[in-house]
Every structure is written in C-alpha cells, then in structure tokens.
Amino acid sequence: MFVPLAVGDMLGKLTLNAIPLDQPIPLIAGGVVILVVVAVIAWIVLRGHLPYLWREWITSVDHKRIGVMYVLLGLVMLLRGFIDAIMMRSQQALAFHAAGYLPPEHYDQVFSAHGTIMIFFAAMPLMIGLMNFVVPLQLGVRDVAFPTLNSTSFWLTATGALLVNISLVIGEFARTGWLPYPPLSEARYSPGVGVDYYLWALQISGVGTLLTGVNFVTTILKIRAPGMSYLRMPVFCWTALCANLLIVAAFPVLTATLAMLLLDRYLGFHFFTNSAGGNMMMFINLIWAWGHPEVYILVLPAFGVFSEVIPTFSGKPLFGYRSMVVATLFICLVSFLVWLHHFFTMGAGGDVNATFGIATSIIAVGTGVKIYNWMFTMYGGRIRFATPMLWSMGFLVTFTIGGMTGVLLAVPPADFQLHNSLFLVAHFHNVIIAGVLFAAFAGLTYWFPKAFGFRLHEGWGKAAFWFSLAGFYITFIPLYAVGLLGMTRRMQHYDLALWRPWVLAAGVGILVFMCALACQVIQLVVSIRRREELRDFTGDPWNGRSLEWSTASPPPAFNFAVLPNVQGEEPYWHIKRRAIETQQLTAEPDYQPIEMPRNSPTGFITAFFATVTGFALIWDIWWLVGVGLACAYAVFVWFAWRDVEEHQIPAEEVARIDRARRKAREEWLATEGHEEWLTSHGQGGTS
Amino acid sequence: MAAYARGLSAVRPSRYLPVSARIAAALATASLAGCSGGVLQPRGPIGAADSQILLDAVGIMSAIVVPTIAALFIFAWWFRASNPRARYQPDFVYSGRLEIIIWSIPILVIMFLGGVIWIGSHELDPYRPISADEPPLEVQVVSLDWKWLFIYPQQRIASVNELVIPVGTPVHFELTSASVMNAFFVPQLGSMIATMNGMKTQLNLTADHPGDYYGESTQYSGDGFSGMHFVVHAVAKDEFPRWVSTVQQDGPALDRNGYFDLLQQTQNARPFTYRSVDPSLFQAILTHQLPPGPGPYVGGAGPNVRPVGGR
Numbered sequence A: 001m002f003v004p005l006a007v008g009d010m011l012g013k014l015t016l017n018a019i020p021l022d023q024p025i026p027l028i029a030g031g032v033v034i035l036v037v038v039a040v041i042a043w044i045v046l047r048g049h050l051p052y053l054w055r056e057w058i059t060s061v062d063h064k065r066i067g068v069m070y071v072l073l074g075l076v077m078l079l080r081g082f083i084d085a086i087m088m089r090s091q092q093a094l095a096f097h098a099a100g101y102l103p104p105e106h107y108d109q110v111f112s113a114h115g116t117i118m119i120f121f122a123a124m125p126l127m128i129g130l131m132n133f134v135v136p137l138q139l140g141v142r143d144v145a146f147p148t149l150n151s152t153s154f155w156l157t158a159t160g161a162l163l164v165n166i167s168l169v170i171g172e173f174a175r176t177g178w179l180p181y182p183p184l185s186e187a188r189y190s191p192g193v194g195v196d197y198y199l200w201a202l203q204i205s206g207v208g209t210l211l212t213g214v215n216f217v218t219t220i221l222k223i224r225a226p227g228m229s230y231l232r233m234p235v236f237c238w239t240a241l242c243a244n245l246l247i248v249a250a251f252p253v254l255t256a257t258l259a260m261l262l263l264d265r266y267l268g269f270h271f272f273t274n275s276a277g278g279n280m281m282m283f284i285n286l287i288w289a290w291g292h293p294e295v296y297i298l299v300l301p302a303f304g305v306f307s308e309v310i311p312t313f314s315g316k317p318l319f320g321y322r323s324m325v326v327a328t329l330f331i332c333l334v335s336f337l338v339w340l341h342h343f344f345t346m347g348a349g350g351d352v353n354a355t356f357g358i359a360t361s362i363i364a365v366g367t368g369v370k371i372y373n374w375m376f377t378m379y380g381g382r383i384r385f386a387t388p389m390l391w392s393m394g395f396l397v398t399f400t401i402g403g404m405t406g407v408l409l410a411v412p413p414a415d416f417q418l419h420n421s422l423f424l425v426a427h428f429h430n431v432i433i434a435g436v437l438f439a440a441f442a443g444l445t446y447w448f449p450k451a452f453g454f455r456l457h458e459g460w461g462k463a464a465f466w467f468s469l470a471g472f473y474i475t476f477i478p479l480y481a482v483g484l485l486g487m488t489r490r491m492q493h494y495d496l497a498l499w500r501p502w503v504l505a506a507g508v509g510i511l512v513f514m515c516a517l518a519c520q521v522i523q524l525v526v527s528i529r530r531r532e533e534l535r536d537f538t539g540d541p542w543n544g545r546s547l548e549w550s551t552a553s554p555p556p557a558f559n560f561a562v563l564p565n566v567q568g569e570e571p572y573w574h575i576k577r578r579a580i581e582t583q584q585l586t587a588e589p590d591y592q593p594i595e596m597p598r599n600s601p602t603g604f605i606t607a608f609f610a611t612v613t614g615f616a617l618i619w620d621i622w623w624l625v626g627v628g629l630a631c632a633y634a635v636f637v638w639f640a641w642r643d644v645e646e647h648q649i650p651a652e653e654v655a656r657i658d659r660a661r662r663k664a665r666e667e668w669l670a671t672e673g674h675e676e677w678l679t680s681h682g683q684g685g686t687s
Numbered sequence B: 001m002a003a004y005a006r007g008l009s010a011v012r013p014s015r016y017l018p019v020s021a022r023i024a025a026a027l028a029t030a031s032l033a034g035c036s037g038g039v040l041q042p043r044g045p046i047g048a049a050d051s052q053i054l055l056d057a058v059g060i061m062s063a064i065v066v067p068t069i070a071a072l073f074i075f076a077w078w079f080r081a082s083n084p085r086a087r088y089q090p091d092f093v094y095s096g097r098l099e100i101i102i103w104s105i106p107i108l109v110i111m112f113l114g115g116v117i118w119i120g121s122h123e124l125d126p127y128r129p130i131s132a133d134e135p136p137l138e139v140q141v142v143s144l145d146w147k148w149l150f151i152y153p154q155q156r157i158a159s160v161n162e163l164v165i166p167v168g169t170p171v172h173f174e175l176t177s178a179s180v181m182n183a184f185f186v187p188q189l190g191s192m193i194a195t196m197n198g199m200k201t202q203l204n205l206t207a208d209h210p211g212d213y214y215g216e217s218t219q220y221s222g223d224g225f226s227g228m229h230f231v232v233h234a235v236a237k238d239e240f241p242r243w244v245s246t247v248q249q250d251g252p253a254l255d256r257n258g259y260f261d262l263l264q265q266t267q268n269a270r271p272f273t274y275r276s277v278d279p280s281l282f283q284a285i286l287t288h289q290l291p292p293g294p295g296p297y298v299g300g301a302g303p304n305v306r307p308v309g310g311r
Helices: A005-010 A024-046 A050-058 A063-094 A104-139 A147-166 A194-222 A235-267 A280-314 A321-337 A339-346 A350-378 A387-409 A412-418 A422-452 A458-484 A497-529 A571-582 A602-618 A622-640 A651-670 A674-680 B002-016 B019-031 B045-078 B096-123 B239-249 B256-263 B281-286
Strands: A594-597 A646-649 B137-144 B147-152 B157-160 B162-166 B171-177 B182-186 B190-195 B201-205 B211-217 B229-235 B272-274
Touching (some): A024 A050, A063 A104, A063 A147, A063 A497, A104 A147, A104 A194, A104 A280, A104 A422, A147 A194, A147 A602, A194 A235, A194 A602, A235 A280, A235 A321, A280 A387, A280 A422, A321 B096, A339 A350, A339 A412, A339 B190, A350 A387, A350 B096, A387 A458, A412 B045, A412 B096, A412 B190, A458 A497, A602 A622, B045 B201, B137 B162, B137 B182, B137 B281, B157 B162, B162 B239, B171 B182, B171 B190, B171 B281, B190 B201
Parallel strands (some): B137 B171, B162 B229
Antiparallel strands (some): B137 B147, B147 B157, B171 B201, B182 B190, B182 B211, B211 B229
C-alpha cells in the first residue's frame, strides 16, 4: 500500500503488509532465525571459510558429503518442527475454556507447518541422507549413478525447506493441515498465499525427491561391486531399493495431484471445487495413493538401519535374511493397496471398507515377520548395549505397540470412533517417532564415526535415548487416552474438563523431549571437543559386518582404492576373519589412477533459481517467474555442454591414502586377543 | 475421570425419577460442560458395538503382541554380552521351522482379525438401518462454517448446534456440507461420518440412555473449527413431542433468505432453534440450488452469495 504503484505492480501481490508486523510471535521468531542465519553466514565469510565451503560442500557431488548435508538439513528442520510441537502442546495446555496465546489463524499454521516440515523436510532428508551416505559404501562402489543429479536433488529439497520457512516472515503458511484437503484449500476458502507456499515448496522439493528415487534405483540395480549379487546385498540396500521404487511410483502421483490443485487455484479449473463438477473426494483418493506409500518410503529405510545395527551389536548375522528381503518386497507391494483406510468415514460401504481394512492389516504380516527376525537375531547373540542398539531396542518395543494401534485403526468400526482423534495422532507419532526418528538417531550414532572419523559420546547419547523414550510415552500415552475420550485433532481450544488432565500430561511429555534435545546438542558438542579420545583409527569401530567398515573413517573421496570382490553375504566379515586367521592383510594391490566426477555448482545454482521461481509464483510476480525459469534452464544447458566431467586421482595419491589405511589395520591386527575372537565368533552369513 | 463419574451419577438415576427431577438432572449435567465420557462409555447400541469390536481387536492382538514384547525383553536381557551363562550361537542364522512359525503367527492372527473386519464392516456400516419396532426419526444435518444445522423434516423445525433426540428411537441422519468437508461425531453414540458439499452421506444411531452427549466435527475445517461442537440431548420418548411443540411456538423461521445469513462464517455459535423450516432446504443445499458457503470475507471482493434473482 505504501509502495509506489509502478514498483507495486512489479511485485505482484507482494506488499509490506505481507510482513506480520502486528503479530509478535512470528515476527520475533522470524527475526531470531534471520539473525542466526546472518550471524552464521557472517562468521563463515569473515573467518574465510567460504571458499572451502563452496569447494568442498556446496558444489560437492560426493555422495557422502551430500548425505551429510541431507542429515544436517533434516536435523535443523527437526528442530523447527519440534518448536512447532512445543507451541501446539503449550497452546492446548492453556486453551481450556480460554483462548490460549495462539489465535486460530496462527495455531492452524503451526500444526500445518509441523506436519509438513516433519514429514517432508525432517524425516525424508534424514532417511535420504543416510541412504546417500551408506548405500554406495555398502555396495562397494565409488558413487551413485548420477552424482550431479544427486547434488541437484539435495538443493531442490533445501529450496522447499527454505520456501516453507520464508512463509514465517513474508506472508503466511497454509492453514489447512499437512495435506490440504479441498475445498478448504481452494482459493474460495483459503484465499491467502499460505496454500501456495505449501504447494510450490512441495512441488519443487518433490522433483528433488523423485530424482533421488531415480538415482538410487539405478545405482542399486546397475552399480554394485563385483560379486555383489542381489541376495548378497545388505538389507539396508534392499530397503533403500524398495523405498526408492516407491518414490518413483508414488511421487509423480503427488506432483500431479498438487498440480491439479494449483490449476484450480491459479487458473480457475474445477478439479476439486464444490461447483462445476469438481470432486474433492478425488483429491483425497489421489493424495493418499501417494500418502500411504510415503509412510513406507520413510519406514523401510528405517527398518534397514535396524537390520544393520541389531546384527552388529548382537555379534551375529541377521536371522532369516531371505525372509527379511521377502517381507520388505511384500510391504513395498501391499503399501500401494491400502490407501482407502485413511477415509473409512467417507461412507464407502461395507464391502469397500472391509476389503481395505483387511488389506491394511495384512501389511502387519510383513512387519511382524521382521520383528521376529530381529528378535531371533538377538537370540544366541552377545548383545552390546551401545547407543545405536538402545535406539533399536526402543524401536522394537515401541513400534510393536504402534503397529497394534495401527491394525486397530484398520478395523473400520473401530476407526469410525477413532478416526482423526488424538488416538490416531498418537498412533502415527508412535510409528514415525519410534520407527523413523529412532532409526535416524540409531543410524546417525552408528555411521557417525564412519563419516567423521570419531565416535559420538556414549553417555550423552544414552541420556538422549532415555529422555526420548520417556518423552515419547509421557506425551503420547495421554494422547491415546484422550483420543478414546473423543478429543479430535487440531483443536485450538476446548471446553471439556474430561480431557484436561491428559492434555496437561502430554504437555509434560514435551518438556521431557526438550531434555532429550538438550542431550543431543551436548552430545555433539562434547564429542567434537573430545574427538581425539573418541577417534576411530581402524575404520571399524563397532566390529561391523558390511563393506562400509572395510574402508577408512572418514572414507577417501573414492571410497575404495580397489573395488572389493564380494564372495558372500557380509563380505567384510569374511575379509576380517581371513585377515585374523592368517595374521596378515591381503597382498597390496596394484594401485591404478581413479576417475571421479568433478564437483559442480549446477545443483546449487538451479536450486537458487528454483527458489526465485517458486517465490515469484507464490506472489504472482510473473516477470520474475520467467527470469527464474530461463536462468534455471540456462544452468542446465551450461552443465550439459561441459567438456570435462571427471578428474583423475593419480595412482600415487591412491596408494598413499590406502597405505595409511592398511597401516592402521596392520597395527590393529598386531594387537593381542584375536585368537579368542576367532574361536568365539561364527562363520558369518552363508557364503 | 472425575467429571465423567459425576456426569454418570447425574444421568443414571434420572431413569427412575419423575419428569421434574429428570429436567433438573439434565440441567446439572449440562452445567458440567454438558458432557460425559468417551467412546468406551457408549450410550447407544452402535457405540456399544463399535467399542466392543475395538476391545475385541485389542484382545486378539494382545495375545501375540504381549508375549512378543516380553520375549524381546527376555532375549535382550539374557543374551547381553556380560552374561557368561548365555550360550553364544553365532551361526544360528536360519531355521526353516522357525521361519514357518514366524510367518504363520501373524498370518493366522490377521485371518482371524480379517473375519472380524469383514463382519464388523457390514454389520456396522453407518448406512445400515437399525431394526426397531418404530420408524426412525429423520434428521437432516448440514455442516456450515462453523456450526451445525439440524433439520427435522417430519417436525418441520430446525436447530443450530443442539440436537434433541428421543431415547430408544433410531435416528436416521442424512448429512451434507454447505461449504468445506466436516465430519459428524457423537463419541458416546458411535460411528462418525463425513459431510461433503454436493454429496449426501447417511448415518443411523440410537441413544438408549437419556443424557447430554458431546458432539463435534472431527474433520478440521478452518479457523472456527474448534468451536464447532454441539450438544445432543437424549430425552425420554414422551418428552420429545413436548420439546418439538415448544420449539414450534418460538424463534425465527428458516427460509432460504435466513439460510444465507447462516451461511456466513461465524465462530462459536450459541445453540438456538427455528420454529419452522423450508421443507426443501436440505435438497436445495445438496443439489446446489443454493450456492456453497462464500468463505472468508476478502475486502469486499468476495463472491456474491445471493443467488441471481434471489429473495
């Protein structure tokens, strides 16, 4: 309004009114975030870290570096989503017969942002980050199939996260819940830019996720070390394969569905509107045709993490490896056949509801088999309760309960009473926190020494685990109870005294979670400060079984000086066993120069223009949309016309790096105590 | 739970008391925010059957879940590295017999549960009429931004955010939405059902105890969602006609014009009644003869909600 007309026209819908000057909470929150970001950037620039950061991280196409950046993004967004959770729990604790401190129009944004951020920008990056880091190492190869595409995927995901967070300061976020059901999300009922922020953030990051899917399916199917047949792949690779197949199959559905909603909102189409033949049920069908597989996209890699951690810390191979693979494939397939259980209450009738109810409970067969296989992996083992194993135990017990409440919700008459209640909310937090989040922390602790060369501090890690476990139960058991008492989700205020004690108890749970967060931060700080005493010299800190432990910690850019020749399941276990038996490493190989992909800023620059385009689309700044798209395309052309795509690491360099690793291994071999190890440890997986 | 217990004690004895005492008891319950318990304290046959299935399913699954969790703890504890008495069997990685058991247990449980699901889904399909000696009471439900409109087509009256039903008589609901999606739910009476614009859903419920029951929307529908709850007064059969005649004597009439006022977005609407109602109103909303709700007021540029040639 106070902007001169000409400039005002240039900025589309964007005016100074978009900044919530009248709402102190988002304004202060946004201000603090901006200050922190500016401070971090200033520190980087002033200390002269920028060239290093640009060269080694931002433009890196190394799958390990990209994996680390994904995990970092996931952790930062986890923090943001957690702050939303604190706001929701505290609002409900205060809003009994009262307005609380968040008015509906703000509270509605908070829970919408919480769900969106936690699923798309915390859980997904954490899982994709672990896959990025681990899968090529486990397959015994040097990188993913399309390294530059991998970098582009990451930066497009970061674009989505950035757009969602920009909405905190400029404009608003969606007030529709994390899945914007029409007609509420149509322009008529949500005229603001909130839903547009949601849609464009997800469209852009969705492209990144789809590209990740393509990349990893190709990598796992086509690029494996010699001898690494499908049935010799670690289970984490199998779950990664299935998760990425699900991405490739499901994410286009999401993109198409959101595109239809965009057409409705921007160009007056009538896919899901009330009038002119639109049908909102179609959106709900389509969004869950993506949404249910999405659950398994998150949880399958999590199952993979536990399938690595539990054998390692039980000192035994995974029990029933083939059964595990079959169960994974089974879940992958059936996950596409159950989406209707998200709307049993839309009145589809007995036949349809019963069919999908039974299909849903059948998934529990695959999951049940997995639980039993992990259980029998522990049977006859020598279990070391290090932090990753604690997370796994917490998962096994808690996830079993979550699975039970999930099957309960798959029984239509029970769902008729519990749908959309806080019982449902407790259920999916039960499976996502115990499944995905616990897996992320188990995996993080487990592979951290591989990535950085030193272990995380055990004491603080264990404290974080126990606080998380307690926090989970104290928060969500009351939510189960209050759901049974009829409390529905997304209430900004309520008047029923019956619910109050449970809501307050859940509020206490979130305080316990805050202690867990504090422990995580302290763990990181303490571990970095004491990194010398926590250093992993051998590259095998946990007595591991798969190939990632055969290389140094951190691994060289090329991962393996010579690609391993795989002769059975658990290849590294056999290499280690032979080395101990013969008291020597295999003969030094003939080192060859290695070609590695060159770093490229393509991903970063493309994502920069994607951010510009997305922002311009949200605010109807059409000239900027044109500029953004043209520049993004130009970056692609510039990349496609490159002359040199690889650089060579000379043989001497490879030899120097690998000899250092061999030296550390030889020193380890020379220490005492391996005879006992040899007699007491089994043969490992069947060769 | 204390409030629930008090609510109960206020409701239960009322079955055996004279009318005046019953009304006093009803008022007492109403003062306790009008509400009582959750889905596990059903006050009608549908709610009772729903929650029975819920408990049965928990029972069936507990039969394997509880031993499984126990075994997880036992295995983890016994096979801890520091226990010298545990036998280390690093080559125990496959057992055909065990695999068969591992796959069979969940399959058998799910087959059993599948039967429960199939029968339950059909028996408790919300559209299925409740068998009774008397014809059901018809109620047409319209979810608006952000309140509930209940139309009694047989009695030609209507109410907002307040539903009065006779105890023991089945109620047949026909539901639609005037704007965005919502869901109609009375936890103590049983099954919920979605309300959607341009579509009609159905629900059959019975209350078998007099009392006041909390009802709500269970599908988030925008800023006023949290205030979109209502009270169900389940009253004695002979009391219901008296309530109807009281309503018929007083209050505004609901014609199409009055409906447009109702269609505007309002929050936390207090309950009130209409002495008469246009009998074709529900059908007109359902078939878009009356346009959907206008949504939020956007600086005067919003769509004109009055139909062309209205009034």
